[in-house]
Amino acid sequence: MTTETYVETSKTLSDLRQGIASGRVKAVDLANRYYARIEQLNPRLNVFLSLTKERALKQAAKVDATAAKGDPLGPLAGVPVGIKDVLVMRGAPATAGSRILKGYHPPYDATAVARLEAAGAVLLGKLNCDEFAMGSSNENSAYGPVRNPVDPERVPGGSSGGSAAAVAANMAVASLGTDTGGSIRQPASFCGVVGVLPTYGRVSRYGLIAFASSLDRIGPFAGNVRDAATLLGVIAGHDPCDATSSPAPVADYAAESDEGAEGLRIGVPAEYFAEGLDPEVRERIESGIEALKAAGCTIKPISLPHTRYAIPTYYVVATAEASANLARFDGVRYGYRSSSSATLSDMYSHSRDEGFGAEVKRRIMLGTYALSAGYYDAYYLKAQKVRRLLAEEFLRAFADVDAIVTPTAPTPAFKIGEKADDPLAMYLADIYTVTASLAGICGVNVPCGATKAGLPVGMQVLAAHFQEGTAFRVARAVEAAQI
Numbered sequence: 424m425t426t427e428t429y430v431e432t433s434k435t436l437s438d439l440r441q442g443i444a445s446g447r448v449k450a451v452d453l454a455n456r457y458y459a460r461i462e463q464l465n466p467r468l469n470v471f472l473s474l475t476k477e478r479a480l481k482q483a484a485k486v487d488a489t490a491a492k493g494d495p496l497g498p499l500a501g502v503p504v505g506i507k508d509v510l511v512m513r514g515a516p517a518t519a520g521s522r523i524l525k526g527y528h529p530p531y532d533a534t535a536v537a538r539l540e541a542a543g544a545v546l547l548g549k550l551n552c553d554e555f556a557m558g559s560s561n562e563n564s565a566y567g568p569v570r571n572p573v574d575p576e577r578v579p580g581g582s583s584g585g586s587a588a589a590v591a592a593n594m595a596v597a598s599l600g601t602d603t604g605g606s607i608r609q610p611a612s613f614c615g616v617v618g619v620l621p622t623y624g625r626v627s628r629y630g631l632i633a634f635a636s637s638l639d640r641i642g643p644f645a646g647n648v649r650d651a652a653t654l655l656g657v658i659a660g661h662d663p664c665d666a667t668s669s670p671a672p673v674a675d676y677a678a679e680s681d682e683g684a685e686g687l688r689i690g691v692p693a694e695y696f697a698e699g700l701d702p703e704v705r706e707r708i709e710s711g712i713e714a715l716k717a718a719g720c721t722i723k724p725i726s727l728p729h730t731r732y733a734i735p736t737y738y739v740v741a742t743a744e745a746s747a748n749l750a751r752f753d754g755v756r757y758g759y760r761s762s763s764s765a766t767l768s769d770m771y772s773h774s775r776d777e778g779f780g781a782e783v784k785r786r787i788m789l790g791t792y793a794l795s796a797g798y799y800d801a802y803y804l805k806a807q808k809v810r811r812l813l814a815e816e817f818l819r820a821f822a823d824v825d826a827i828v829t830p831t832a833p834t835p836a837f838k839i840g841e842k843a844d845d846p847l848a849m850y851l852a853d854i855y856t857v858t859a860s861l862a863g864i865c866g867v868n869v870p871c872g873a874t875k876a877g878l879p880v881g882m883q884v885l886a887a888h889f890q891e892g893t894a895f896r897v898a899r900a901v902e903a904a905q906i
């Protein structure tokens with residue numbers, strides 16, 4: 424395979440690695456070709472917010488030199504990757520999709536970013552997202568919406584809309600996103616790509632601009648399940664810079680994903696197939712379940728009755744943590760400062776008023792209310808108790824099944840503007856994803872066919888804590904069925 428055929432047919436990471444090792448694919452040419460595609464498509468799709476060309480080409484040259492010498496190559500040698508703009512990269516602008524961080528150039532790399540580069544990846548630039556990762560459509564970015572490459576009148580999902588769209592439009596081979604309540608899985612589903620929610624603690628959050636620290640996770644997007652598994656293996660593992668990162672050993676996820684799904688017990692929770700689910704999405708997911716049966720899985724109907732409390736619980740916990748995390752943006756330490764202030768206190772409030780968008784302000788107010796004296800017990804404490812019940816319910820379910828499958832989102836990608844003025848309708852887009860976020864378990868979105876109009880449908884495969892390998896095995900079986 425040559426550089427040109429690689430870009431045009433967008434083959435797998437192992438094809439690319441072979442091409443680079445043999446010298447037929449040059450990492451520098453590949454990076455330049457991806458930059459040419461970005462230049463061509465970005466004005467329309469608004470996927471990248473900034474490019475890190477100098478760093479990318481330097482790394483690509485290093486990979487080519489290593490290959491020319493016949494020295495061992497990293498598992499991601501030469502792979503062009505995009506990074507969601509809530510993860511920091513040394514010297515590159517970090518906006519988090521917000522005006523308030525305008526002009527901020529962090530002095531260090533996020534651990535996940537550094538690990539990608541150490542494995543040979545070529546970091547193309549920073550990807551658009553909802554402001555501070557708050558949203559389900561990428562319409563909350565201060566830098567304009569991302570358009571879905573499948574249908575540019577539609578949203579790519581959010582908040583990692585740029586990360587999903589970059590892979591779907593082949594503007595990067597893979598990308599990193601973050602998921603607090605669904606922000607990797609839902610956009611992956613809307614754009615027809617694979618997205619991984621690792622177990623909480625599996626991937627270091629060092630260098631992630633925090634939204635809700637007890638829920639935030641970093642995970643990969645890729646064009647197929649095996650590549651996503653390879654990427655997770657690279658970024659996972661303990662990091663002394665993040666005390667919540669787990670010392671549990673990192674499995675060879677790609678090899679595990681090769682093991683097949685035969686014999687696995689799959690739970691199908693009734694609550695995820697109830698009112699509000701688009702009939703075409705239901706049909707495709709049911710075909711996916713049939714494919715799992717054909718692959719030798721046992722299908723078991725299960726019930727997760729606490730699901731109905733997940734959205735209110737998530738929107739108390741996440742907003743409470745956001746109100747605390749976002750207090751640091753005051754016009755002094757980072758980015759934007761209002762110029763229209765006579766006093767110090769005016770400077771704080773004007774900077775925050777002018778710097779934050781409407782959804783972020785709504786969440787800071789909701790979260791501050793939920794934490795305030797007199798309301799803390801009724802809202803925050805109660806939500807924490809419900810969160811525990813939700814997690815226990817999943818643990819009980821995983822005593823009987825190896826994985827749980829559901830639709831990732833109740834509908835396919837919706838039109839830009841369709842839900843923009845209705846926060847509640849937007850929050851309901853997360854109805855099937857926030858449960859796993861609250862429980863800390865892992866999951867994968869795997870493409871599972873399309874609607875008659877050609878819009879991608881995604882299946883969510885959930886597995887117990889640190890059982891990513893099981894989720895990958897199930898996802899591979901669905902992928903192989905080509906629904």
Ligand code: GLN
Pocket residue numbers: 556557558559581582601602603604605606607634741853
């Ligand atoms: N859509 C959800 C929200 O707006 C989830 C976002 C996320 O996972 N970062 O909070």
